[in-house]
Amino acid sequence: xxxxxxxxxxxxxxxxxxxxxxxxxxxxxxxxxxxxxxxxxxxxxxxxxxxxxxxxxxxxxxxxxxxxxxxxxxxxxxxxxxxxxxxxxxxxxxxxxxxxxxxxxxxxxxxxxxxxxxxxxxxxxxxxxxxxxxxxxxxxxxxxxxxxxxxxxxxxxxxxxxxxxxxxxxxxxxxxxxxxxxxxxxxxxxxxxxxxxxxxxxxxxxxxxxxxxxxxxxxxxxxxxxxxxxxxx
Numbered sequence: 001x002x003x004x005x006x007x008x009x010x011x012x013x014x015x016x017x018x019x020x021x022x023x024x025x026x027x028x029x030x031x032x033x034x035x036x037x038x039x040x041x042x043x044x045x046x047x048x049x050x051x052x053x054x055x056x057x058x059x060x061x062x063x064x065x066x067x068x069x070x071x072x073x074x075x076x077x078x079x080x081x082x083x084x085x086x087x088x089x090x091x092x093x094x095x096x097x098x099x100x101x102x103x104x105x106x107x108x109x110x111x112x113x114x115x116x117x118x119x120x121x122x123x124x125x126x127x128x129x130x131x132x133x134x135x136x137x138x139x140x141x142x143x144x145x146x147x148x149x150x151x152x153x154x155x156x157x158x159x160x161x162x163x164x165x166x167x168x169x170x171x172x173x174x175x176x177x178x179x180x181x182x183x184x185x186x187x188x189x190x191x192x193x194x195x196x197x198x199x200x201x202x203x204x205x206x207x208x209x210x211x212x213x214x215x216x217x218x219x220x221x222x223x224x225x226x227x228x229x230x231x232x233x
Contacts, residue, residue, distance in 0.1 A: 001049070001050075001051045001052070001053055001054065002017055004053075004054045004055045004056070005017075005055055007055075008055040008058075008059040008060055009059050009060030009061065010055075010060055015043065016041065016042065016043060018037045018040060018041055019051075020033040020034075020036070020037065029136050029137055029138060030118070030131070030137065030138045030139075030141045031131045031132060031133070031135050031136055031137070031141055031144070032133075032136070034048055034131055034141065035130050035131050035133070038123070038129075038130060039130075041125070043125060044124075044125055044126075045067070045122055045123065045124060045125060046122070046123040046125055047120070047121070047122050048118075048120075048121040048122075048123065049119060049120045049121070050118065050119045050120075050165065050167070052165065052166035052167050053119055053120055053163055053164070053165055053166075054163065054164040054165075054166065055163050055164075056097070056163065056164045057097070057162040057163060057164065058161050058162045058163065062161060063122075063161055066080070066110070066159040066160060066161055067080070067122075069110065069159075070110050070157055070159060073110065074112075074155055074157070076153065076154055076155060077124065077154060077155050077156070077157055078123065078124055078127045078129055078149035078152070078154030078155065078156060079116060079121060079122065079123055079124075079129065079145055079146055079149050079154075079156040079157075080116075080121070080122040080156070080157050080158075080159050080161075081113075081116035081117060081120055081121050081122065081142065081156070081157075081158055081159070082094070082095045082096050082117070082119070082120045082158060082159065082161050082162070082163060083095070083096055083116065083117035083119070083120075083158060084111075084113035084114075084115050084116040084117060084142070084146070084156070084158045085113055085114060085115045086111065086112065086113050086114060087114055091107065092106060092107070093106055093107035093109060093111040093113060093158035094106040094107070094158070095109060095158065095159070095160050095161060095162050096119075096162070096163065096164075096165055097162065097163070097164045097165070098164070098165040098166070098167065098168045099166070099167065099168045100168045103162070105160070105162075107158070109158055109159060109160040110157045110158065110159045110160065111157060111158045112155055112156070112157055113146065113156055113157060113158050114143075114146055114147070114150070114156070115142060115143040115146050115156075116142040116143070116145070116146055116156055116158065117142055118138075118139075118141055118142040119165045119167075120161075120163060120165075121142060121145065123145070127149070127152070127154060129145060129148055129149055129152070129154075130148065131144055131145055131148065132144050132148065132185065134185055135178075135181060135182060135185055136178075136181075137174065137178040137181070138174070138178075139174070139175050139178040139179070139182075140178055140179065140182040143182070144182070147186065190206070192204065192205040192206075192207070192210065194214075194223075201220055201224075202215060203215050203220070
């Protein structure tokens with residue numbers, strides 16, 4: 001992987017390589033390991049990728065061009081990748097070659113997405129993004145970082161950067177367990193809730209109707225007086 005990157009223009013004079021060593025013991029998993037890498041990296045952009053990625057097609061000049069393109073389109077981007085999915089459950093975007101597909105280009109790129117595949121992620125360092133600390137494992141962290149970007153007002157995109165991934169993924173028993181953990185984690189993070197600040201009360205919800213209703217003074221007073229606010233915690 002390193003040889004592939006260096007030969008594609010990512011030389012050691014302009015790039016640094018940080019790796020997570022699990023050879024002797026499994027001391028790192030994706031969430032805490034990549035947070036460690038991000039916090040110790042000094043570059044303008046952080047590339048987080050699997051060790052079985054090869055830059056057999058597009059090189060550093062293409063990636064620079066794609067970054068410039070998306071920066072003009074949306075200066076508030078936070079994460080880029082080569083595969084991901086949108087809010088539409090039937091829509092995915094791809095630019096990849098792997099054991100199951102060759103030279104795949106699916107969807108109009110660049111495309112705004114809610115999730116990115118973990119084989120290749122590119123973060124804008126100045127945005128100070130990080131992965132959730134209440135999750136563990138090697139799955140769904142691409143989705144997690146996109147959600148963390150969204151929470152902070154940033155967007156994520158699949159870009160037209162073609163590379164080879166030597167694996168097509170592994171949905172083993174661990175995958176399904178971590179899917180449940182991810183859903184539970186975000187169930188709590190996205191749940192409707194009342195919040196009391198030192199000077200005000202507010203109700204947060206993805207529902208525009210509930211947000212407008214429960215933030216009205218009479219509704220807030222009624223729920224507080226009756227104790228019904230406890231059902232929203």
